Amino acid sequence: xxxxxxxxxEIIVDHSVQVEPGDNVVVRAPHAAEDLVVAVMEKLGEVxxxxxxxxxxxxxxxAFMKASDPEDxxxxxxxxxxxxxxxxxxxxxxxxxxxxxxxxxxQKNMAYSKVMKPLQDExxxxxxxxxxxxxxxxxxxxxxxxxxxENFVWDAINKDWDxxxxxxxxxxxxxxxxxxxxxxxxxxTDLTMSIEEMEPVNDYAENNLPGGEVFTAPVPDSVEGxxxxxxxxxxxxxxxxxxxxxxxxxxxxxxxxxxxxxxLTAVLNTDEGAKRIxxxxxxxxxxxxxxxxxxxxxxxxxxxxxxxxxRAYEMNVPEDRERNESAVHMDMIVDMSEDSFxxxxxxxxxxxxxxxxxxxxxx
Amino acid sequence: xxxxxxxxxEIIVDHSVQVEPGDNVVVRAPHAAEDLVVAVMEKLGEVxxxxxxxxxxxxxxxAFMKASDPEDxxxxxxxxxxxxxxxxxxxxxxxxxxxxxxxxxxQKNMAYSKVMKPLQDExxxxxxxxxxxxxxxxxxxxxxxxxxxENFVWDAINKDWDxxxxxxxxxxxxxxxxxxxxxxxxxxTDLTMSIEEMEPVNDYAENNLPGGEVFTAPVPDSVEGxxxxxxxxxxxxxxxxxxxxxxxxxxxxxxxxxxxxxxLTAVLNTDEGAKRIxxxxxxxxxxxxxxxxxxxxxxxxxxxxxxxxxRAYEMNVPEDRERNESAVHMDMIVDMSEDSFxxxxxxxxxxxxxxxxxxxxxx
Numbered sequence: 190x191x192x193x194x195x196x197x198x199e200i201i202v203d204h205s206v207q208v209e210p211g212d213n214v215v216v217r218a219p220h221a222a223e224d225l226v227v228a229v230m231e232k233l234g235e236v237x238x239x240x241x242x243x244x245x246x247x248x249x250x251x252a253f254m255k256a257s258d259p260e261d262x263x264x265x266x267x268x269x270x271x272x273x274x275x276x277x278x279x280x281x282x283x284x285x286x287x288x289x290x291x292x293x294x295x296q297k298n299m300a301y302s303k304v305m306k307p308l309q310d311e312x313x314x315x316x317x318x319x320x321x322x323x324x325x326x327x328x329x330x331x332x333x334x335x336x337x338x339e340n341f342v343w344d345a346i347n348k349d350w351d352x353x354x355x356x357x358x359x360x361x362x363x364x365x366x367x368x369x370x371x372x373x374x375x376x377x378t379d380l381t382m383s384i385e386e387m388e389p390v391n392d393y394a395e396n397n398l399p400g401g402e403v404f405t406a407p408v409p410d411s412v413e414g415x416x417x418x419x420x421x422x423x424x425x426x427x428x429x430x431x432x433x434x435x436x437x438x439x440x441x442x443x444x445x446x447x448x449x450x451x452x453l454t455a456v457l458n459t460d461e462g463a464k465r466i467x468x469x470x471x472x473x474x475x476x477x478x479x480x481x482x483x484x485x486x487x488x489x490x491x492x493x494x495x496x497x498x499x500r501a502y503e504m505n506v507p508e509d510r511e512r513n514e515s516a517v518h519m520d521m522i523v524d525m526s527e528d529s530f531x532x533x534x535x536x537x538x539x540x541x542x543x544x545x546x547x548x549x550x551x552x
Numbered sequence: 553x554x555x556x557x558x559x560x561x562e563i564i565v566d567h568s569v570q571v572e573p574g575d576n577v578v579v580r581a582p583h584a585a586e587d588l589v590v591a592v593m594e595k596l597g598e599v600x601x602x603x604x605x606x607x608x609x610x611x612x613x614x615a616f617m618k619a620s621d622p623e624d625x626x627x628x629x630x631x632x633x634x635x636x637x638x639x640x641x642x643x644x645x646x647x648x649x650x651x652x653x654x655x656x657x658x659q660k661n662m663a664y665s666k667v668m669k670p671l672q673d674e675x676x677x678x679x680x681x682x683x684x685x686x687x688x689x690x691x692x693x694x695x696x697x698x699x700x701x702e703n704f705v706w707d708a709i710n711k712d713w714d715x716x717x718x719x720x721x722x723x724x725x726x727x728x729x730x731x732x733x734x735x736x737x738x739x740x741t742d743l744t745m746s747i748e749e750m751e752p753v754n755d756y757a758e759n760n761l762p763g764g765e766v767f768t769a770p771v772p773d774s775v776e777g778x779x780x781x782x783x784x785x786x787x788x789x790x791x792x793x794x795x796x797x798x799x800x801x802x803x804x805x806x807x808x809x810x811x812x813x814x815x816l817t818a819v820l821n822t823d824e825g826a827k828r829i830x831x832x833x834x835x836x837x838x839x840x841x842x843x844x845x846x847x848x849x850x851x852x853x854x855x856x857x858x859x860x861x862x863r864a865y866e867m868n869v870p871e872d873r874e875r876n877e878s879a880v881h882m883d884m885i886v887d888m889s890e891d892s893f894x895x896x897x898x899x900x901x902x903x904x905x906x907x908x909x910x911x912x913x914x915x
Contacts, residue, residue, distance in 0.1 A: 213630040220583050223609070230612040234619030239628035242612065244605040246586070249593040256597030265602035267576040271634035 190224050193343040197320070198228035201279055202236060204350050205318035205398050210237035212276040215312075217243040221283035221324035229279060241271070245280075247289035254293045254301065262304040269308055278317040282485070284326035291426070320346065320398035321485055331481035344476040345399040345486060353401060354393035357473050359546040360403045360538070364389035367533035370407075370469065372494060374529035377417035380436070382407035382469065388505050392489075401474025401489035406505035409465050409513045410439035416496065420480050420487065420522035424452050432521055440464045441498075456498065462515025467501035470494065470520070471531070471539075484520055492526035492542030553587050556706040560683070561591035564642055565599060567713050568681035568761050573600035575639040578675075580606040584646035584687035592642060604634070608643075610652035617656045617664065625667040632671055641680040645848070647689035654789070683709065683761035684848055694844035707839040708762040708849060716764060717756035720836050722909040723766045723901070727752035730896035733770075733832065735857060737892035740780035743799070745770035745832065751868050755852075764837025764852035769868035772828050772876045773802035779859065783843050783850065783885035787815050795884055803827045804861075819861065825878025830864035833857065833883070834894070834902075847883055855889035855905030 202208045214233055218226045226242065233240045272278075290298065321327065321342060328338035368385040372378060387405045394400030415435040421428050431447035441464045446453045457464055475491035488495045499517030506512040525531070526542040536545075543550045565571045577596055581589045589605065596603045635641075653661065684690065684705060691701035731748040735741060750768045757763030781795040794810035804827045809816045820827055838854035851858045862880030869875040888894070889905040899908075906913045 210624060211626060213628055215630065218607070220586055223583060223611070226607070226609060227612045227615045230609075231615035231619045234616040237621060237624030239626050239630075240616065241628055241631045241634075242607040242609060244581070244589070244607040246589060246593075246605060248586070249590045249605065252590045252594035253597040253603065256594045258600060261573060261600030263574060263602050265576055265604055267578065267602075267634040267637035268604045270637045271604075271630040274630035274633045 190228065191339070193339075193347055194224045195228045195231070196347045197225060197322075197343065198232045200347065200350065200394070201229060201318055201320060201398060202232040205320075205395055206277045206279060206316040208233060208236050208238050208277055212236075212238045213274055214238045214240045214277040214279065215243060215271065215275045216240055216279045216281070217245050218281035218322075219245045219247065219283050219324075221285050221326075222281045222322035225281055225283075225322045229281075238277075247284065247286070251289050251293055254290070254297055257297070257301075259297050259300040262301055264304055264307055269311065272308055272311040275312070275315055278312045278315045280317065280319045281322055282319065283322035283324035285324055287326045287330050295425075318396055318398050319485065321483065327481070327483060330483065331479075333481070338481075341477075341479070341481070345401070345474055345489075346394075348394075348399075348474075348476065350394045350400070353474070354391060357391045357393060357401075357403050360471060360473070360544065361389045361391045363533055363538055364403065364405055369534050371532040372416070372523070373532075374417075374523055374525055375527075377433075378415065378523055378529075380412065380414040380416050382413070382466070383411035384408070384469065386507055386510060388507065390502075390504055397485060397489075399474055399477065399486060399489055401477065402470045402472050404468055404470035404502070404505065406501040406513070407466050407469055408439075409501075409511055412436040412439045412466050416523060418496075418521040419524050420493070421482075422519065422521050423482065424449075424456055424519055427452050429453050436466075439466070456517055456519055459499075459517045460515050462513050463499050463517040465498070465513050465515075466496050467499050467513040467515065467518060468495070468497035468505070468520070470497070472522075480522070487522060488520050490522070492524065493522050494525055494531070495520045495522045497521070553591065554702070556702075556710055557587045557591045558594070559710045560588060560685075560706065561595045563710065563713065563757070564592060564681060564683060564761060565595040568683070568758055569640045569642060569679040571596060571599050571601050571640055575599075575601045576637055577601045577603045577640040577642065578606060578634065578638045579603055579642045579644070580608050581644035581685075582608045582610065582646050582687075584648050584689075585644045585685035588644055588646075588685045592644075601640075610647065610649070614652050614656055617653070617660055620660070620664075622660050622663040625664055627667055627670055632674065635671055635674040638675070638678055641675045641678045643680065643682045644685055645682065646685035646687035648687055650689045650693050658788075681759055681761050682848065684846065690844070690846060693846065694842075696844070701844075704840075704842070704844070708764070708837055708852075709757075711757075711762075711837075711839065713757045713763070716837070717754060720754045720756060720764075720766050723834060723836070723907065724752045724754045726896055726901055727766065727768055732895075732897050734895040735779070735886070736895075737780075737886055737888055738890075740796070741778065741886055741892075743775065743777040743779050745776070745829070746774035747771070747832065749870055749873060751870065753865075753867055760848060760852075762837055762840065762849060762852055764840065765833045765835050767831055767833035767865070767868065769864040769876070770829050770832055771802075772864075772874055775799040775802045775829050779886060781884040782887050783856070784845075785882065785884050786845065787812075787819055787882055790815050792816050799829075802829070819880055819882055822862075822880045823878050825876050826862050826880040828861070828876050828878075829859050830862050830876040830878065830881060831858070831860035831868070831883070833860070835885075843885070850885060851883050853885070855887065856885050857888055857894070858883045858885045860884070
């Protein structure tokens with residue numbers, strides 16, 4: 190076994206979900222992640238936890254979905270009973286084919302997700318982590334060889350997360366005290382928003398592995414200006430390129446895209462909240478140095494920011510403040526590595542990808 | 553997918569465990585059985601059941617066991633909670649390597665099994681089936697090519713089980729009314745036993761798929777004579793060949809084996825019940841025409857009988873009769889295809905593998 194698999198397992202068990210002796214642990218993984226399951230089980234044995242293994246098979250799920258009548262969908266009581274007694278959930282993704290659900294009616298998938306939501310909510314109440322094991326389907330999406338993709342994934346994951354937490358804490362401090370954010374990239378992006386009293390979160394690989402971002406929520410009606418997202422995004426199973434948005438009073442008043450603009454229009458028309466921004470995230474994982482069509486990685490890419498149309502996270506918004514609500518949460522990324530800066534309350538915090546708390550920063 | 557996989561899935565779901573709409577179903581399978589899991593999930597979707605998928609991974613289990621301290625073993629509450637809410641359990645075996653637990657301390661395995669026993673008991677209270685998917689490790693044990701092994705497995709499983717049940721019912725009727733059984737094969741086996749008031753069971757693939765045997769229990773102290781088991785058997789991970797036993801008053805008074813006789817001696821000395829016979833089974837699945845080192849198949853082989861040293865099944869023994877108890881239940885097989893007969897109360901019931909209720913039987 191590649192020694193990096195055992196490192197990965199150690200970070201999952203010891204860092205992300207901090208398994209204790211006697212914990213009831215659910216490990217959920219597909220066939221393609223077999224080696225990581227073996228390594229995680231080894232770690233769980235060392236710790237003295239009580240594991241169970243759930244198979245997530247996109248082929249089996251597709252077969253079940255295609256054969257099912259949505260009127261028969263019921264929350265499986267036995268899965269729910271297990272979830273209620275679990276302390277920790279470890280969810281591993283790995284695809285041999287990322288299009289396995291491509292011929293399942295999306296309406297049916299939505300109906301199933303709705304029925305299964307209490308189970309998902311229950312699992313999110315545990316110590317949980319979602320991670321990625323390098324598999325051929327994911328390498329293919331990333332347009333990388335298997336070996337290059339393995340290097341990419343484990344470089345992003347097998348890090349000193351304490352060091353990363355401290356590095357990111359510098360930005361959390363700035364955003365906690367800050368109010369006005371100004372984001373400029375080239376001639377195409379010039380955006381302002383207020384983050385006053387919002388609560389920035391330091392993502393150092395607890396729920397997401399890799400982690401590596403700091404994210405907060407803007408005051409919903411405060412967003413003004415225009416932005417061009419120069420990284421592609423996937424929406425409703427299709428790739429949307431070069432999304433351009435112009436905001437007034439927090440709302441999108443003009444939009445366009447080079448490819449699949451109709452999809453973008455449909456997303457914006459989902460509900461009222463879909464026209465407003467629910468998240469501002471700043472990617473800080475420098476080992477993620479390319480776009481791989483996998484949001485778990487893409488949104489943490491170093492030298493990028495991302496904005497999400499739609500729903501804001503509860504953890505970012507104090508209870509007495511307005512939180513943007515929507516059925517949608519669509520992340521979109523701006524490259525900040527060149528000819529770009531982020532200002533907070535008039536002070537430059539990042540220029541061309543380098544933070545003011547790093548060597549090489551130029552005011 | 554091989555069309556025989558879907559046939560197999562249909563027999564599991566419709567015949568063996570008779571899944572109903574709304575049933576909570578646990579499907580437990582290893583990686584190597586992926587296609588069958590897909591086909592079973594398709595059937596469960598058609599029926600309208602609520603499935604969950606459990607991964608049984610011998611590699612992961614080995615890693616967990618080797619890393620564990622047996623003092624930490626606990627019954628996983630979350631697995632137990634799921635089992636309590638389940639209606640149906642489908643357990644699929646398939647090995648890429650049947651020796652994966654070869655370097656785990658057997659004592660540790662026993663300690664783990666003991667802790668997990670309430671879970672196993674709970675699952676046995678459901679509608680359950682254990683079946684086999686053809687995998688390379690099993691083909692290798694059987695000393696067969698993959699294609700030949702696939703043919704063997706699916707010929708044994710994908711049968712008209714109603715027809716098989718009726719065929720076997722002929723023998724059940726004889727054994728229900730019978731008292732003295734006399735088994736003779738060549739010069740080496742000449743055994744008598746009483747089955748009076750015992751309850752023969754017709755195994756037509758409910759709990760075991762393939763099924764295909766009729767089995768009962770002898771009156772413990774009634775077994776007299778000698779028997780040579782001409783098929784090998786596996787005990788304590790070793791192959792024991794040409795086991796010879798001589799019985800007086802139901803107990804083994806003389807024993808030998810050509811290979812690993814010490815293992816046989818150890819089994820016989822486990823406890824008092826280990827020296828007596830707990831089961832007489834008669835294999836009636838004619839598609840199983842060879843020994844494959846897999847008891848799920850071997851004991852149902854056409855033209856064979858098997859005897860088990862040790863524990864008798866509750867279902868064979870009325871409550872007011874003595875039931876042989878033991879920690880051991882070791883099946884051993886005698887080839888009855890040539891120069892052999894079975895008599896019940898002095899009437900020949902099978903000669904050279906052909907039953908009296910079949911064409912070609914010669915009194």
